[in-house]
Amino acid sequence: MNEHVHTATLSERADAIEEKMMHELAERVATKSVLFGMADGKIEMLNGFEFKKNNPDKFFLMGADPRLPAMPAKPTLIDFFKNRFASLNHLLQSAALALKNGHDEKVVLACLLHDIGVASFIRCDHGYWGAQMIEPYVDAEVSWAVRMHQALRFFPDPSVGYEYPQMYVNNFGADYKPEPYIVRDYESAKNHKWYMTARLICVNDIYSFDPNAKVNLDDFVDIVGRNFRQPEEGLGFDDSPSAHMWRTLMWPTRYL
Numbered sequence: 001m002n003e004h005v006h007t008a009t010l011s012e013r014a015d016a017i018e019e020k021m022m023h024e025l026a027e028r029v030a031t032k033s034v035l036f037g038m039a040d041g042k043i044e045m046l047n048g049f050e051f052k053k054n055n056p057d058k059f060f061l062m063g064a065d066p067r068l069p070a071m072p073a074k075p076t077l078i079d080f081f082k083n084r085f086a087s088l089n090h091l092l093q094s095a096a097l098a099l100k101n102g103h104d105e106k107v108v109l110a111c112l113l114h115d116i117g118v119a120s121f122i123r124c125d126h127g128y129w130g131a132q133m134i135e136p137y138v139d140a141e142v143s144w145a146v147r148m149h150q151a152l153r154f155f156p157d158p159s160v161g162y163e164y165p166q167m168y169v170n171n172f173g174a175d176y177k178p179e180p181y182i183v184r185d186y187e188s189a190k191n192h193k194w195y196m197t198a199r200l201i202c203v204n205d206i207y208s209f210d211p212n213a214k215v216n217l218d219d220f221v222d223i224v225g226r227n228f229r230q231p232e233e234g235l236g237f238d239d240s241p242s243a244h245m246w247r248t249l250m251w252p253t254r255y256l
């Protein structure tokens with residue numbers, strides 16, 4: 001009896017697999033970039049030639065990945081917030097705090113965007129990545145501040161009540177020392193005319209981890225509208241130096 005049940009289950013499973021494969025034949029195959037594998041400690045790449053030899057009827061994905069939320073034809077920054085950023089809470093809370101503290105819209109926008117590198121793209125050097133993504137579309141002071149908050153986070157400034165975050169001691173250990181390029185960028189940022197804008201990101205950042213605070217993206221749509229130059233063609237379809245980064249976020253599993 002048990003054997004019969006077992007056989008039936010296997011057969012059902014085979015049917016399910018066959019159905020799934022047939023279903024997949026109608027779909028395109030999403031490809032993982034090398035970087036995605038490195039996160040699992042592997043350096044490897046799909047051999048397209050080999051794959052096509054074994055799956056001659058299949059095609060690779062060259063556009064939208066159906067597993068991800070659909071993006072409109074002409075995406076805006078807000079569309080990326082809603083459909084591609086893994087978490088909005090921290091960004092919204094930072095921006096809300098900056099607003100509450102009476103800072104101008106440049107600072108509020110810088111706080112809203114300061115960690116989009118982490119929220120959407122990559123953790124390592126997130127300030128530099130995030131700054132590059134927004135550089136063509138915002139005031140130079142905003143992208144400079146986002147870039148430099150990466151370094152300033154690790155250095156206290158008692159004049160504004162900013163101490164080295166206890167969270168970093170917990171996360172990285174008490175003996176963690178920032179790399180020389182971080183120290184270098186901190187030293188050069190210290191005497192820059194926009195130093196305080198980058199520093200204010202850190203000041204409004206550190207108190208922004210309240211999981212119960214409710215902040216709405218709608219509260220910032222106007223500030224984004226006034227301070228982020230939305231390209232007419234859609235973010236990613238313009239010809240800016242970072243358009244390809246937005247396209248990659250849109251289509252992270254395209255074959256090429």
Ligand SMILES: [Fe+2]
Pocket residue numbers: 114115126127149150
């Ligand atoms: Fe950050």
Ligand SMILES: [Fe+2]
Pocket residue numbers: 090114115205
């Ligand atoms: Fe942050």
